[in-house]
Amino acid sequence: MKEELLTRSYDYALPEELIATTPVYPRDHAKLLVYDRKTDTVTHTTFQHLLEFVPQECDVFLNDTRVIKARIFGSKKAIDNQEGGKVELLFNKPLDAQHYLVLIRGKVKLGTELLFDDGLTAKVTGLNDDGSRVVTFSHHGKVIRFEALILVLDKIGHIPLPPYMQREDKEEDETDYQTLFAQKAGAVAAPTASLHFTPELFAALKQKHKTHTLTLHVGAGTFKPVEAEEILDHPMHSEYFDIPEASAKVLESDTPLLAIGTTVTRTIEYYARTKKRHGECDLFLNPMNPPQRVTHLLTNFHLPKSTLIMLVSAFIGREKTLYLYKEAIEKKYRFFSYGDAMLIL
Incomplete structure (x- = not known):
């Protein structure tokens, strides 16, 4: 059987001290690993240099969901x-x-x-x-x-921090665990790739690229580990999404796209397959179901054996994903929601 199908093939050992329980300040001083698929090259930099790597001719999609005190x-x-x-x-x-x-x-x-x-x-x-x-x-x-x-x-209520942070929420989390462009209340987890933007960097992004929003209310299922022996037996959770008409028009074009985060990626890819602009998204992206519409992906480093590390593997393959994670661990990158980021070109 293909290794790609086995849940245990997506496991890796993470030293506990690399689990981020608070963000880096300023937010754009987080580390950024850039992987270019065309040249098969890896660059280590910081998030404030993001725009130097994003190709000029691409539109950027963001998730405008707002985390509620759930x-x-x-x-x-x-x-x-x-x-x-x-x-x-x-x-x-x-x-x-x-x-x-x-x-x-x-x-x-x-x-x-x-x-x-x-x-x-x-x-x-x-x-x-x-x-x-x-x-x-x-x-x-x-x-x-x-x-x-x-x-x-x-x-x-309290901000619902992910269970692996193993701490109670503090006042700072009300802003730390919320994106700059959070608008529509309904998520119980933040779209974390977006948390690295400072107001200055976000303004620069909007100046340089056309940005579009969609909404996916991230649910508690995002933290649910894959317990099935084979990944395709995992019952994928569903989350409510809504794509404005203007954003859907861009998705119908052939403009290259940078998806800021896995939630944006799943929503765009669900639309590419169904043409539905709102409803429940239960798409499971993995090496057997690769992306059809998203060109570039910005994301954080995800839990072992999670649907999110499988989503990254849908872009670059399981072996390359684990190789990059190993390199990130060696270079002391911080993992999970408040951790560092990876840009896949």
């Missing part, structure tokens, strides 16, 4: 004078106008009511096999919709 702490409603235990809830996404997909730490049954600050309550209406839960939210006794829920979460 993590809330509360307790189960007391029943028969039995005190309810503590719970932690991670909002994932709306399923319809009143039902939401969430993850809950703490045992719950159908009908369990959860109490949070500011008069917010959640009622468990569904238990899924994968461990996720379905709830309805009420605020001061009235069922609320997503737009109103976000405002309450903003008051009482």
Whole structure:
């Protein structure tokens, strides 16, 4: 069987001290590994030099999703004078106008009511096999919709830092874990390749290249490890996306594209295959399903055996990906969400 199909083939050993738990300041002082596929060359530089490498004749696509304070702490409603235990809830996404997909730490049954600050309550209406839960939210006794829920979460919630950071969120994370161009609330994880831009570098990018936005609300599934022995048996998570008409027109052209991040890449590639401008994106890019539309990719360094390292392998192959990761480790690059970046040309 091809090595490309085996999940264990995407594993690598990462020293713990290379997991970034805070960003580099200024943000564009992060390291940048540039890999040029045409010449098969590697350059080590810093993110502030990004524009020296991006080909002049290419348009740039960005994800304008905004991370919400999706993590809330509360307790189960007391029943028969039995005190309810503590719970932690991670909002994932709306399923319809009143039902939401969430993850809950703490045992719950159908009908369990959860109490949070500011008069917010959640009622468990569904238990899924994968461990996720379905709830309805009420605020001061009235069922609320997503737009109103976000405002309450903003008051009482916490920024949902990835589990591998192994720390609680701090005030700085409210800006650190949000892109400069975050607009549309709905993500529970940041599109991290975009976190390296400073206002100055972003202004320079917009001066030099045409930039376009799309929205993909990154879900908790992005951190879900691939547990299947073969990668194609992995049930890919789906995330809501929306592509404005003007952006879709560019995707229909033959203009070379730089995708800022894996979320942008998946959205563009989903559109290339389906022509859908909004809906749920569940595209799994890997060496058996390579990109058709994205020309260049800017991304961070991803978890072993994750769908994201498989996405990078879709561009440059599994062996080259692991080779570049090994080189990055030797050169003490910082990994994951707050870590350094890689530009694939």
